[in-house]
Amino acid sequence: MLALTAGYINFWLIAILLLVGFYGIIATENLLKKLMALNVISVAIILFYLNLGQKAGGTVPILPPGVEAGVTExxxxxxxxxxxxxxxxxxxxxxxVGLAMLRKIYKRYGSLEEPVVLKEMRK
Amino acid sequence: MTAHLPALIPVAPLVIALLTPILARLSVTLVRITALTALLISLASSAGALQHALVEGTWHYHFGGWAPPWGIEYVIDPLAGIIAVLVSFFCLLVLVYAAPYLAGKPAQEKGYFYTLYLLLAAGLLGMVVTGDVFNLYVFLEISSLAAYALIASGGSRATVAAYRYLLIGTAAASLYLLGIGYLYALTGSLNMADLAVLLPPLAATNAVALAVALITIGLGIKMALFPLHGWLPDAYSSAPAPVAGILAAVMAKVSAYAIYRILYFVFKTAAPVQVALDIAGWMAAAGILYGSIMAIAQRDLWRMLAYSSVAQMAYIILGLALGNIMGLYGALLQILSHAFTKGCLFLVAGSISHQTGIRDIPRLARLSRRMPWTLAAFVVAAMSMVGLPPTVGFFSKWYLMLGAVEAGAWVFVAVLVASSLLTAVYFFRVLEYAYLKEDQGQVEGQTREVKAAGGWELAPAMLVPVLILGLGILTLGIFSDQIISGYIHFALPWRMP
Amino acid sequence: MNADFFLVNRPLWAVLISLLAAGLILFNDRRPNLREGITVLAAVGKFAIIFSMLPQVLAGQVIETAPLTLAPGITLHLQADTFGLLFALLSSFLWILTSIYNFGYMRALKYGHETGYYASFAVCLSATIGIAFAANLLTFFLFYEILTIATYPLVIHSRTEEAIYGGRKYLAYTLTAGQFLLVAVIWSQVLAPGAEFQPGGFLAGKGSVLALQILFFLFVLGLGVKAAIMPLHDWLPTAMVAPTPVSALLHAVAVVKAGAFGFLRLSGYVFGPQLVREIGAGQVLAVVAGITIIVASLRALGEDNLKRRLAYSTIGQLSYVVLGAALATPMALLGGMFHIVAHAFMKITLFFCAGAIYVTTHKQNISEMKGIGRQMPATLAAFTLGAIAIVGTPFMVGFISKWNLGLGALQANEGIYIAVLIVSALLTTGYFFPIVFNAYFGSNKAGTPIREASPALLYPLLITGVIALVLGVFPNFGWDFYQLALAAVKSIFTAGMGMAAGG
Structure with missing residues (x-):
């Protein structure tokens, strides 16, 4: 278990980040904070992809002039x-797009708290 | 030019979308003409590519000349061709329909509408023709962003609905992106055909199971599969009429197409797919009942149609879950059938609201006298929803039921029967008000002045698309054999005999 | 497009001609004379087409149209066989009379929106002929559903609250039934792919006994609503709010008979008589039909509204046909088939009379009709003829079918049903006799000048009344109905079953 955790520590951290994001979307009542949580999710996924491409000691994949190709490692x-x-x-x-909508919502309802907005809407 | 037909399908509207903000400063008429031209090009290219795919086999188009798996590939097989024709046809039709809605709005707003609308079309068409799972994500986001903005253009209430849709939709797309991340980590490829070859040896791994789950849930949210449908009723019912029409007619269908494409053509025989389909099938059965019952409870015509969409979209998943030939015929025919039927219904609801301001079902009283042709189309569409011959809705249901009986899935048979009856209940209520109930007098001055439409019951640009769809429902029904054996049959996955 | 093409596809033309008429009627909204002319032309044309097939069909031919494939193995297919032709001839002939009656009735009552009415009527007839000529279950189902929908506007024609309620109830019953029928049709398709109606049935050995029993039960639910077997009958009396021509043709001939016709098709051509008895389904259905006959007759006794009394009488009489299908012996099937014809002529006469009385005197209740026989002697004479026939008096048309049914019950060793027939006949006398007695001998204070119904109402009912009498003596009069039924029964029992044909 420890080995599993240690070997993939970066992926575990990414998983936690992802869950934080989802928690944020569900738990916060502020519409702007929900958008921020969405960004957290997006960052987690970006990190996930980057980790797939990374390797220890790897360098930029650019062929300097005069060097033969081939050492892909x-x-x-x-x-x-x-x-x-x-x-x-x-x-x-x-x-x-989200921020633009939030501006419109704030102008109309005077708040970004979801319960307040929903209450205003029902009026 | 013909060598680049597949690329033209999404690129034509995309390019014009980018030019539209500039053109809009010159002339709105010009924008309208270019937008219609762009979608006409898409429709013609789709039709041409479909013809090619049927006659000469699948068309692989390598974008920029880069062969896969390095480059992005557009694949027009009969399946993609059919859906591309469907989507571009609807985009064109609804654009025609949108003109009276836009009339009287400031030029700038019209420009924005056309830009976003073309982006939506480009995104949807791109999703259909692409052969690359990451490219599909990008097009998914293009279409979704355009859709969020278009919904939000319907007013403050619509903005809130659109914003909630944005949160759920983006989270869904993120799940999908994560899912294909797993596939990439496993195989090092993002090309669908390539993945289909590389995945089978890995089918038993947990990573594939996780990928299947993430992708199915992600796309399931986008197509509003119960219980992931929460965004749909608000979004559909608050969107402007043409937007609701296009969303209901094709947007969810494209996500359903993506599920079908990925589960049946990319994962193919993987064991987790069967599990995912089984679960999705039961969710669909629950969704059919839930959507139908909720639709009965609605007072607002638009919300009723939205809940009815939840139920009808689940038919498609039910067919996919059955997995036999008849089930898949039913699912694919239901994609066409529901696009025409629900498209027609939303356009009618939009027309009624545009012309008279009425959205509440009880206030439809005696509308049949004022808008006879519009309501005639509504009757045909309602019959198709219930599944009465000779409309296309009957035939899609026929195949689904045949598939369910063949598979011995008696619960699904019962669900289909119950759903037909529930659907009959809520549509019948609408028709009874529209045709039989006497007008109870105007309720506290709510009735808006009826707009003049030059002697027509409805502006011709709105009436013609409605009637085309109404006739289409009958035509598709009468020629359902030609459609099944000439087109849909070739859209089955290759593991079928 | 040679003559052959026309001749072979006659069943199709017979269906299409009234659909075409419906279209033309809709486009002639503002020209009532033209609209009604079209109706009569279509009715006569339809009858002529169907009648022209009679010699060939009697000679043992089956006239088939080219099947229209809807999907691999699923075809839309029409054919005129003996039994189908029987029903088609009957409905199309009665449509001519009903159209004429319609004009008198609708014009007298001035509803004011008859275009949709005539168009729906024409569509109903198309669907009925489609049902008669359907060569397989899918075709049958398609037309069955079209008939359901096309009848709805007719039921709600008066647009009163009561009519709307009746319409809602009608749709609730029939649409639900349609769904059960759909499941049954699909299931049969899975058990026997691509099967067509076949004399003697095609389902034998295609499934386990339990599966076939459930399948039969689904069919009974699907067809039983239109055939109004109890407890699925409740829509029919409610639907009597429709204008009388609708009640006469559709709720005595076309729609309800479509259900009864379906039962005979089911028993003779889908399951086959042998299988129906083997799986025990026939016995159960016979009990249900027997109960319906008795209970409906009892209910009829208690109704004061003439049309509602006739409706309950219809429910009882329809179950005679169902009983024939359930007993499934040669004579029983013959009796059932001929009863479709017999009951049609008798009941349409009675309904026409009820309508004529309503138009002329605006009386609907039996208790108000004292002495009406002296006021409208010709109408009441026809009514009396119909009533005597329906009781089953010898030398009247109702007797022939009941006699055959009785023999059929004996063939099935279920003599109890003879008792049912006799009790029913007594009850029928019980609910018709007072009407006739009151009409002639009841006292009417207001004096009774002779004031007959208008000719458009009177002649059709006299014609059907006389035919009911003539058919009783010469059952092959005019249309060879008895001959057709006999040939149909023979084909069912000679088809590979090795069973001797009866009669």
């Missing part, structure tokens, strides 16, 4: 990084 896998660039963009866009 030395390179970190670049694909997860590029994927996560996309995911970050998606995360930013989501946050942007």
């Amino acid at each position: 030395a390179y970190a896998n670049p694909l997860p990084h590029t994927l996560m660039l996309t995911a970050i963009v998606v995360g930013v866009a989501t946050t942007g």
Whole structure:
């Protein structure tokens, strides 16, 4: 068990981060905090992918001029990084749309606390 | 040009979407024309690609010339072709429908609407044609973000609904992303065809089971599978009419398509898939009953239709869970059938609300006299919902029931029967009000002035799409054999005989 | 498009002609004369097409249309066999008379929105002929459901609260039944893929006894609502709020007979008579039918509203047909089939009379009809004819079917049902005699000038009344109904069963 934990300590931490995010979405009543929790989830997943591509002592996968190709062991896998660039963009866009909506909600209902907003809506 | 047909399907609306904010400053008419053109291109390309896939086999298009597994691949097999034609057809139709809704809004707002709408179309079409699971995630997020913003354009109440949908939807997409992360960690590939080859030896591992679970739950939320449907009633019922139409008609269907694609074409025989499908099947059965009963309890026509969607989408999953040929025929036909039927119903509900401001069912009294053609389409769609011949709804239900009897799944048979009857109850109530009840007089001045529509009961741009869908429901029903044997049959997974 | 194409597809044309008429009627909303002209033309045309098939079918041919495939193994298929033709001939002939009656009735009562009414009527007839000519269960089911839907607008025609309630109840019963029928049809499809109706049945040996029993039970639920067997009958008296022509043709001939027809198809062509008895389903169904006959007759005694009394009488009479299907002996099936014809002519006469009385005097209740026989002698004469026939007096049409049913019960060694028939006949006398007696001998203070119903109402009811009389003496008069039923029964019992044909 300990070996399992120690060997994958980074993944365990990522799992905890992910759960923190989900907890945040469910537990907080503030709409803005929910959006922040969503960002935590997104960060956890980004870290998960990056960890897949990383290796001890790996270097950037760029071929310097004059060097023969072939020693792939030395390179970190670049694909997860590029994927996560996309995911970050998606995360930013989501946050942007979310914030725009929050502004509109705040202007109309005067609060970002979910119970207050729902109460206002019922009026 | 024809060599790039698959790419054109999502790219045409995407490019025009990006140009629209600029064009909108020049002329809204120009925007409208370009938007219609873009979707027409998508529809034509989809049809062309589908034809190609049926005649010459699956079309693999390598984006930018990079062969998979390095590059992104678009795959048009008959399945993707059918759904792409369906989605682009609806996007086009609803765009036509949107014109009277947009009339009278400021030019800037119209520009935003067209931009977001085209982004939504591009995202949905991209999800359909892509052969790469990560690319699917990206398109999923494009379509979802556009959908959130479009829903929010319906007012403050809609903004709250859209925001909650955004939270749930993004969490769902994150689960999906995590799921494909596992697949990538296991196989080092994100290409669907590649994964299908690499996964079978790993089928028994826990990681595959987890991936199946995460992906199914993620997409299950997006398609509002009970009990993950919480966002749907608010989102559908507060969205503007054309948006509700497109969401109900195709957006959830595309997620259902993605579930089918990934479970049946990527994981194929993996043991966890069977477990996931079994659980999903029982959830679907519960969802069918829950959705139908909740629909009966609604007073608001839109919310009634939304709950009815929860039930009807579950039919698709039920068919997938049965897993025999008849069940899959039923599921795929239900995708078409429900798109036409619920699309038609939401467009009718939207038209009624646009024309008279009525959303409450009891206030529909004697509307049949004022809008006879619109309500005629509603009657046809309601018959299809209940599953009465000769509408297409009858045939999708026929296959589902045949599949259930063949599999000996008597509980599912009972659920289908019960659902038909419950559906009859809530649609009958609407029709009874619309056709038979006398107008009880205006309730505290709630009735808005009826808009003039140039002598028509409804602006022609709204009426024509409604009637096309109404006729489509009958046509699909009458030609359901040609559709099954000519198209849907080729969309079965290859492990079928 | 040669003559052959036309001749072979006659069953299809027979179905389509009234659908076409329905379309034309809808487009002629504002031209009532044209609209009604179309109805009569379609009715005559339909009857002519169906009648033209009679010689060939009697010669032993089955006229089949090309099957329209809905899916591999699932086809939409029409055929005119002896039994189907019997029902089709009957319904299409009575539609002609009912259309004429319709004009008199609807114009006199001035409802004011008849276009949808005539169109629905035409669709109903299409569906009925579709049911008659259906060659397999799916086709049967499709038309069965269309009939359910198309009848609804007719039931609620008057738009009163009572009519809307009746319509709701009607739909609740029939749609639920439709779902059970759907399950049964699908199950049969799974047990015997692609099977068509076949004289002698096709389900023998296709499933375990228990499975077949449950399947039969599902069919009974599905068909029993339209055939109004107890306890599934309650919609029928409520649906009597419909205009009288609807009650006459649909709730005495087309819709309810579609259920009864389905029972005979089920017993003769799906399960086969032998299997029905073997799995014990027939015996159970016979008991249900017997109880329905007695209880419905008792209920009829207590109804004062004439149409409701006729409705309960219909419930009882329909169960004669069901009884025939359940006993499933040659004579019983023959009796059941011929009773479809016999009851149609008798009951439509009675309903026409009830409608004529209502239009002329606005009286619906039997207690108000004292002395009406002196006021409307011709109408009441027809009514009396119908009533005497329905009791089962010899030399009237009702006697033939009941005699055969009685023989059928003996063939099945269930003589008890003869007792049921006799008790029922007595009860029937009990509820018709007072009406007739009162009509002629009851005292009416207000004096009684002769004031008959208008010709459009009077002639149809006189024609059906006379035919009920003639058929009793010459059962093959005009349409060879008896011959058709006999041929149908022969085909059922000679089809590989090695059982001697009766009669």
